[in-house]
Amino acid sequence: MTNKKFKIPPQKIDSSDCVVHIGQRIADGEIVDQGEPHKVHVGEWIKVIPIMSMKESISLIGISQMTDDIVKAERSLTEMCISLSKRVVDWNWTGLDSEPLDKPYQNPEVFENLNNEEIIWLVNASLGETPSEQKNELKDSLNIPSAENNLNNLPSR
Numbered sequence: 001m002t003n004k005k006f007k008i009p010p011q012k013i014d015s016s017d018c019v020v021h022i023g024q025r026i027a028d029g030e031i032v033d034q035g036e037p038h039k040v041h042v043g044e045w046i047k048v049i050p051i052m053s054m055k056e057s058i059s060l061i062g063i064s065q066m067t068d069d070i071v072k073a074e075r076s077l078t079e080m081c082i083s084l085s086k087r088v089v090d091w092n093w094t095g096l097d098s099e100p101l102d103k104p105y106q107n108p109e110v111f112e113n114l115n116n117e118e119i120i121w122l123v124n125a126s127l128g129e130t131p132s133e134q135k136n137e138l139k140d141s142l143n144i145p146s147a148e149n150n151l152n153n154l155p156s157r
Helices: 054-062 070-087 108-112 118-124 131-138 147-151
Strands: 009-016 019-022 026-027 030-033 038-040 044-047 088-091
Touching: 019 118, 044 118, 054 070, 054 131, 070 088, 070 108
Parallel strands: none
Antiparallel strands: 009 044, 019 038, 026 030, 044 088
């Protein structure tokens, strides 16, 4: 982790409930078959500054209203990855090959190479909305659409 001193202390969040589905099928913009779930980060964690910037909030709204415009989709993804790279300050995540991923802090490229469901999980985790966090805490009072709903229509890799 960086030796940087943050005004808001990062929270360590268990990533064991991050699920990636294999064989997911989408028809007419709707998931018709979830596919086989795989917990790809069991025993891994992230450290995140649990606050969202206004720019990130707007980016989430933009993603929720995304159309088939690939330029807008790429811009929204880039903005989301930059925002995550400012808030996810450390992790011990490994890739699908079990090799350690590069550190996330100020490294947006590492997020661009993740799969859709990992990005969704990270955004939700940074808002305190992982499945395990939802059981333990009340949701944030911000009236922002869930990232999972916003990003679920993106095709899986």
